[in-house]
Amino acid sequence: MFGFRYLTALGCFVASLTLATSVNAADPTKVGFVYVGPVADAGWTYEHDRGRLAVEKEHGDKVETVFVESVSEGPDAERVISQMAAEGADLIFTTSFGYMNPTIKVAKQFPNVKFEHATGYKRADNVATYSSRFYEGRHVLGLIAGKMTKSNTIGYIASFPIPEVVRGINAAYLAAKSVNPAVQFKVIWVSTWFDPGKEADAAKALIDQGADILMQHTDSAAPMKIAEERGIYAFGQASDQAAYGPNAQLTAIIDDWAPYYVRRVDEAMNGSWSSTDTWGGFDTGMVALAPYGKAVPDDVKAMAEEARKAITEGRLHAFTGPINKQDGSPWLKAGETADDGTLLGMDFYVEGIEGSLP
Amino acid sequence: MDYGLLSSIIHSILVASTPLVFAGLGALIQERAGVLNLGIEGLMIVGALAGFATAVAGFPLLVSILMASLAGAMLASIFALLVLRLYANPVATGLALTLFGLGLAALAGSQYVGQAAPQVAAWEIPFLSQIPVVGRALFSHDPLVYLSIFTAFVIWWFLTKSRTGLILRAVGENHTSAHALGFSVRGVRFLAIICGGALAGIGGSYLTLVQTPLFVEGMTAGRGWIALALVVFASWRPFRVIAGAYLFGSVSIIQLHGQALGVSVASQWLSMLPYVVTIGALVVIASRAGTSQAAPGSLGKIFKESR
Amino acid sequence: MIMIEARAVTRWYHEWIAVFIALLLTAATVSVLLASLGLDPISSLQRIFIRPLNSVYGVSELLAKATPLITIGVALALGFRAGVWNIGAEGQLVMGGLCGGAVALAFWNIDGFWVMPLILLGGTLGGLAWGAIPAFLKVRFNANEILVSLMLTYVAILLLSVMVHGPLRDPTGFNFPESRLFHDAATLPKLFSAGRGHLGFVFALIFAVLGTWVVKRWHLGFEMRVTGLSTSAAKFAGYNRDRTVWMALLIGGGMSGFAGVVEVTGNIGQLVPNISPSYGFTAIIVAFLARLHPLAVIPAGLLVALSYLAGEAAQLSLGIPAASTQVFQGLLLFFLLGTSLLVNYRIRFGRVA
Known part of the structure; x- marks a missing residue:
């Protein structure tokens, strides 16, 4: 059956790996990764794993990487992280918010191991944090959506009301509104990160209610596939999803962890690693956009590129006043930009x- | 009311419910024969992958469905071997089957991530599909939606009208008596498990061929469990499985539409609705039905013919 | 011709022989698969199954992982014996964790010997209440407990989600969906200096012993068992079906709730959206692997817990994907369940007599 081919392929891969490590006598730096989903999720975890592969490619046999996938954010996380440290990992990336406290706990027990936790806010001498300013990407997506919608209705499939997701909705809405005052956002919260069936149902509901462009903050590519079938447009999430929507995908926010991972592993190897807080955007390469789809007209492309350049160069901030909160109370004065603290804990919609x- | 939207909503409800109908019927046929198979989730995901892989390879829909049912049946035969031949406990074996199926599908399916199956064309039923609102809602679906209803009809006919169906029910109600009457309890149950596995496999393939339509591991996301609950809801009757699935599907879809229309309640509360409504409906039905909704007498009990 | 025939006498060691054969078969199958991956089977098996237990830390973690499985497994074994199909232990566990966690947060930073018992009580009551719903609906409206308890599991998980995204989230946590970390008085004491094995495991052992006592001695245990075996016999003996349903679901709910609160106070140390990797469902397997015998739940729970640790170890030290560890787990269970035949039957090679 199909499994066999996979197994043999895997066998060759593992065999070559063990061979490679046995040839190399020098003690390589061991880098561990803890993933919340399967590597083959075509989204969040897949991109972290691409980062891992980039580390391997960059540093060759000077590093050895290990990973554990589908680690639930509940009680299992602490054990996996700790096991990884005990097995001799020098640097460990824990790649989901729910690993924050387990990472901090384990880090106390292994002061000589370096830890990096994604999307959290707790640090220690040997725990750094990192995340990406995905909202910068959302801003560009919002501009494109605002320009390209004919029904003036954008559908948004959201997971849970955490700051990260709320920030994305606000950023996209403000950008869309700036180029198209008539634009309207319809948001469906599906209360799950991953249920392709439910995400597909939500996509259909939004399209049936007049949305002609979809955005999503859930993990599967189902909405993109539905957009393709229904002949409307959508934006990819976390990964380039053009394979699912060759006509539908306008662009995608790509979480590109490779530059960060390669740099941090490098620092760990040459001794310059220190606990830092990185919130990287377009400027660091951690947020990237997939190639624009064929449907995007040149003028929209130019506008999107200009916005991306402006953000990269620091000339533009996605949250620049005047902005009111949804209840009409002022948040940012004209020309004022949002501070990171407010963005980090954002729990309100903007006006409109x-x-x-x- | 916007009738176009209404017909779209009904259309989506039927699509969202169809995997549950197939899988529920698959569980039902086994349970009527006295076999409690908690492995439906594992059977579904394996069928989902097999159907998808076949479609990606370019085969027509019919072949994809056949492969999905074959995969489901093959996995189910492991269950049959353990439960019927080796007298393994069916509840635990079913759960183990779920684990095994999910793992197997994930392992074999990783190469299908990012692939696309061809879109399944709708069968517009002549004349009927032209009726405003109802036409699009009910009569312009993919063939599998009609097949699911037809399957329910066939199973109903089989259970109530055919002699073999009568034997199957006898085996399910009291396997000792059925055995004493000379029926092959094991043979009947084996066939029921195989058919049930095949139907669950088709249910899974509906997810990957029509509803989402893509394959990712773990994508059944608990639908096998819902299907099992629906059989109980249906008091082990085929048409009520359809009713239960459509009820569950309706609430699921309507809450999504409610959100898009601006209903302002925390989404988790809305997501609870399908489960709560199903419980409520069961309570209403059960309190009226009295004893007529009892489970098959030998359900989940191990049959050993030497005694 | 291979024949299967009933043993005239079943001896205690037949059980152990069956388990031993199952483990042997699993080891053999896994070895073949490992060898086909180009790995040395012996050293790989050693790395997967032995090394996780090679230290106090490893054993401690194993006990932590087995604690909820054993606690719930014992409760389910009692319930299933009575023929009450509570398959919603997962939801009852979640409610236990939620309610116990809420108590812990309500008394946050307050010390006192009474804090921990109060938290445990809160969790147990939470699970108890969640188990009482299917019991009430079954007794009062004849609503099937399989459906109700299963559906309530999803409701419980969503309820926990509402709470940690809203009222119970850490006020200083930037609105992320997690509660505060519990303070020391609200954390279960550890058993060892390393790992997270905690007092909950001792409770689990006590439950297993108590459960055995209930089954063997207590009149109620007998009553529940008779009702489970045959409704008409129970009626004849004058036993009350309703009481059995109540007892089975309240015991199941209460103990699952206890397992939940023990999990959050002993293992996790805070409320998070996802407090259980399906312990409630896995415990069903555990209960049946133990053939519904409360004492046998202990080794069954430890074995299943080990299979999870082994899965992690296989990923970590051999680079085997998570999916294949799930397949291995399925195989192990198939073998264990399949060989249980050998306890009551023997296989004979030869001609039909």
Whole structure:
């Protein structure tokens, strides 16, 4: 059956790996990764794993990488991280928010191991944090959506009302509104990160209610596939999803962890690693956009590129006043830009978005 | 009311419910023969992958469905071997089957991530599909939606009208008596498990061929469990499985539409609705039905013919 | 011709022989698969199954992982014996964790010997209440407990989600969906200096012993068993079906709730959206592997827990994907369940007599 081919391929891979490590006598730097989903999720975890592969490619046999996938964010995380440290990892990336406290706990027990936790806010001498300013990408997506919608209705499939997701909705809405005052956002919260069936149902509901462009903050490519079938447009999430929507995908926010991972592993190897807090955007290469789809007209492309350049060069901030909160109370004065603290804990919609935050 | 939207909503409900109908019927046929198979989730995901892989390879829909049912049946035969031949406990074996199926599908399916199956064309039923609102809602679906309803009809006919169906029910109600009457309890149950596995496999393939339509590991996301619950809801009757699935599907879809229309309640509360409504409906039905909704007498009990 | 025939006498060691054969078969199958991956089977098996237990830390973690499986497994074994199909232990566990966690947060930073018992009580009551719903609906409206308990599991998980995304989230946590970390008085004591094995494991052992006592001696255990075996016999003996349903689901709910609160206070140390990797469902397997015998739940729970640790070890030290560890787990269970035949039957090679 199909499994066999996979197994043999895997066998060759593992065999070559063990061969490679046995040839190399020098003690390589061991880098561990803890993943929340399967590597083959074509989204969040897949991109972290691409980062891992980039580390291997860059540093060759000077590094050895290990990973454990589908580690639930509950009680299992602490054990996996700790096991990894005990097995001799020098640097460990824990790649989901739910690993924050387990990472901090394990880091106390292994002061000589370096830890990097994605999307959290707790640090220690041997724990650094990193995340990406995905909202910068959302800003560009919002501009494209605002320009290209004919029905003036953008559908947004959201997972849970955490700051990260709320920030994305606000950034996209403000950008879309700036180029198309008539634009309206319809948001469906599906209360799950991963259920392709439910995400597909939500996509259909949004399209049936007049949305002609979809955005999503859930993990599967199902909405993109539905957009393709229904002949509308959508934006990819976390990964380039053009394979699922060759006509539908306008562009995608790509979480590119490779530059960060390669740099941090390098620092760990030459001794310059220190606990830092990185929130990288377009400027660091951690947020990237997939190639624009064929449907994007040249003028929209030019506008999107200009915005991306402006953000990269620091000339433009996605949250620049005047912005009111949804209830009409002022948030940012004209010309004022949002501070990172407020963005990090964002729990309100901006003015103009309908519906209340769950 | 916007009738176009209404017909779209009904259309989506039927699509969202169809995997549950197939899988529920698959569980039902086994349970009527006295076999409690908690492995439906594992059977579904294996069928989902097999159907998808076949479609990606360029085969027509019919072949994809056949492969999905074959995969489901093959996995189910492991269950049959353990439960019927080796007298393994069916509840635990079913759960183990779920684990095994999910793992197997994930392992074999990783190469299909990012691939696309061809879109399944709708069968517009002549004349009927032209009726406003109802036409699009009910009569312009993919063939599998009609097949699911037809399957329910066939199973109903089989259970109530055919002699073999009568034997199957006898085996399910009291396997000792059925055995004493000379029926092959094991043979009947084996066939029921194989058919059930095949139907669950088709249910899974509907997810990957029509509803989402893509394959990722773990994508059944608990639908096998819902299907099992629906059989109980249906008091082990085929048409009520359809009713239960459509009820569950309706609430699921309507809450999504409610959000898009601006209903402002925390989404988790809305997501609870399908489960709560199903419980409520069961309570209403059960309190009226009295004893007529009892489970098959030998359900989940191990049959050993030497005694 | 291979024949299967009933043993005239079943001896205690037949059980152990069956388990031993199952483990042997699993080891053999896994070895073949490992060899086909180009790995040395013996050293790989040693790395997967032995090394996780090679240290106090490893054993401690194993006990932590087995604690909820054993606690719930014992409760389910009692319930299943009575023929009550509570398959919603997962939801009852979640409610236990949620309610116990809520108590812990309500008394946050307050010390006192009474804090921990109160938290445990809160969790147990939470699970108890969640188990009482299917019991009530079954007794009062004849609503099937399989459906109700299963559906309530999803409701419980969503309820926990609402709470940690809203009222119970850490006020200083930037609105992320996690509660505060529990303070020391609200954390279960550890058993060892390393790992997370905690007092909950001792409770699990006590439950297993108590459960055995209930089954063997207590009149209620007998009553529940008779009702489970045959409704008409129970009626004849004058036993009350309703009481059995109540007892089975309240015991199941209460102990699952206890397992939940023990998990959050002993293992996790805070409320998070995902407090259980399906312990409630896995415990069903554990209960049946133990053939519904409360004492046998202990080794069954430890074995299943080890299979999870082994899966992680296989990924970590051999680079085997998570999916194949799931397949191995399925195989192990198939063998264990399949060989249980050998306890009551023997296989004979030869001609039909």
